[in-house]
Structure formats: structure tokens, C-alpha cells
Amino acid sequence: MARALCSFVAVAVAVAIQDKIWQEAELSSASCFCRRKLPVVLTKRRIQLTLQKTVTRRDSIFYKLFQQSPTLLFELLTNPPANAAQYRFDSVAIKEPKFEIDGIFLPPEEEGNGVIYFCEVQFQKDEQLYERVFAESLLYCYRNRARFSDWQTVIIYPSRRVEQRENYPYRSLLNGDQVHRVYLDELGDIQQLPLWVALMVLTTVDEEQAPETARYLLDRTWQEVPSSNQTAHNRNNHNDHGVPF
Numbered sequence: 001m002a003r004a005l006c007s008f009v010a011v012a013v014a015v016a017i018q019d020k021i022w023q024e025a026e027l028s029s030a031s032c033f034c035r036r037k038l039p040v041v042l043t044k045r046r047i048q049l050t051l052q053k054t055v056t057r058r059d060s061i062f063y064k065l066f067q068q069s070p071t072l073l074f075e076l077l078t079n080p081p082a083n084a085a086q087y088r089f090d091s092v093a094i095k096e097p098k099f100e101i102d103g104i105f106l107p108p109e110e111e112g113n114g115v116i117y118f119c120e121v122q123f124q125k126d127e128q129l130y131e132r133v134f135a136e137s138l139l140y141c142y143r144n145r146a147r148f149s150d151w152q153t154v155i156i157y158p159s160r161r162v163e164q165r166e167n168y169p170y171r172s173l174l175n176g177d178q179v180h181r182v183y184l185d186e187l188g189d190i191q192q193l194p195l196w197v198a199l200m201v202l203t204t205v206d207e208e209q210a211p212e213t214a215r216y217l218l219d220r221t222w223q224e225v226p227s228s229n230q231t232a233h234n235r236n237n238h239n240d241h242g243v244p245f
Helices: 002-016 044-053 058-068 070-076 129-143 168-174 195-202 210-224 228-236
Strands: 088-094 099-106 114-121 148-157 179-183
Touching (some): 058 070, 058 114, 070 088, 070 195, 099 129
């Protein structure tokens, strides 16, 4: 888990800052990993190779985060569902016309029809975003009506500056309780946020602050999320009754 988190931090930093910053920021294996003797090398070359194999858009970062931890979406909501831990994340393409929904969070099937959550990550200005999001969501609802009892949509922005300006025709949806707009720059101090949420906010940090913030999150990752080796070590130090030897 910790290693996966560090990978997310690496890609987030690479997307968040310009290439020239790497010449000034010593965010390298020597400063981040070697002193811990960890088998992960975070170098400029590694980041470049990683980005060649993955989509460099921030959407891909959030996609991987949601894949790793589906409950992350609900940490952004004031009133998450009681069974949030049982939701699974999926990405869906709807044909004729073809729509690609960034993410759909599906409730556990064994509980019957539940609430589905649509998620859209929007880091670029799009003056027809709401038209597309609502068209995608409602078309999915039309084709899968038997699978749910209600729906919610979460739209994640880096800031209000990216939001669509002309949204009057959709005021009832935007001001209701089914659509949640999240502005990452308004979530508060990144050092006070839950680790997974802080990783999302990292993609919005200024170029000058990104290397230092990334180092902080890397250190915090290894402090808060035990590695598999540490977990195994702790397990070996306990007997069958869970009592330390």
C-alpha cells in the first residue's frame, strides 16, 4: 500500500510541476528513498518512463486513486452512504452516442438497488461540461434503471475558476442534493487532510511548492501506511493469541 501511494505521489508531482523544476528540486532516490533502504527509485528518468506508459492527464491519477481506494470519493462528501466501504469503482463507456464517464461507484449488489455515484474530474475549462455530464449520467440511468434506486453526481474541480460559467439552465440540479461540486483548493491545509485526499490536492499545488509538498507526503505515507514487510514483521512477532512474544 505504501509503495503504491508513493507511485501516485510521483506521478502527481510530474503532472503538477514543469520539467525545469526537477533541476532545482532534489526529489530523488537519495533524498526520498535511499535513506530508508526502500526498493523504489524516484528519479526524473523514472517519472518520464512512467508518464510514457500512462495518460499524463490528471484524470488518470484520480482514476488510479479511485481504483486503489473507492471510499476516497466519499471522503469528499458531507453525507456519505453508510455502506461506503462496500462500493466498487468502475469506468463506463456508453455508445450511440459514445460517452465516457470518468467513474461510476456502484453499491454492493447483495443489498439490492442502491444509490449510484457518478464522478467527473475536470481540470480544464469546458463550457459544456454540465450538458455532457448530465447527458451521460441520465443516459446511463435510462439504460440501467433496474440497478439503482437513486443517483448522485460528484464533480471535482481544482478551483472555481475552471467551472462552467453558464449554468443557469441547470440551477435546480446544481443547487439540489444530487450534485456535489468539490473545489480542491478549498479543502484546507494539505497537511491537515486525510492522506488520500491530500494526494488529490497535490495535483493543484503551485510549481514552487510541489517538490516540498511531495516530500512531506512521501514521509507521511511511510509513517501512516505500514509496508507489507513491516506488516509481516509485526505478524511474526505475535503468537497465535495475538500476544507479543
